[in-house]
Amino acid sequence: MSAEQCSWCGTAVEADDGFRAFEPAGERRAVFCRLEHVVPWAIQGAYWSPEPLSPVELGTVPEPEACAHCGEPLTEAHVLLVRHRGEHRIPDGFCGVDHLLAWAKAGGRYA
Numbered sequence: 001m002s003a004e005q006c007s008w009c010g011t012a013v014e015a016d017d018g019f020r021a022f023e024p025a026g027e028r029r030a031v032f033c034r035l036e037h038v039v040p041w042a043i044q045g046a047y048w049s050p051e052p053l054s055p056v057e058l059g060t061v062p063e064p065e066a067c068a069h070c071g072e073p074l075t076e077a078h079v080l081l082v083r084h085r086g087e088h089r090i091p092d093g094f095c096g097v098d099h100l101l102a103w104a105k106a107g108g109r110y111a
């Protein structure tokens with residue numbers, strides 16, 4: 001099994017570590033070695049890679065219902081961020097990259 005690379009810094013990210021961001025409506029995703037790397041990635045214009053199926057569609061994680069940043073119900077064009085920690089997959093949903101950025105800047109779920 002080969003490691004993936006962080007979309008921002010290129011560091012190898014193991015399957016049981018790091019963060020994966022998905023934009024299900026655009027069928028694309030990004031990989032991060034750590035939450036802090038979401039911030040420069042989003043500011044520089046969010047470079048995505050193609051990914052036809054999000055983990056929600058695969059049934060790996062439950063679908064978040066509201067934005068983790070502002071609490072608004074998620075729309076079709078939402079962004080999903082999944083933290084990988086060992087065998088655990090911890091999903092958070094966002095209205096868009098801008099709210100993912102604001103949340104990551106603030107330190108995320110564990111701020």
Ligand SMILES: [Zn+2]
Pocket residue numbers: 006007008009010011032033034037
């Ligand atoms: Zn990185």
Ligand SMILES: [Zn+2]
Pocket residue numbers: 067068069070071072094095096099
């Ligand atoms: Zn929001």
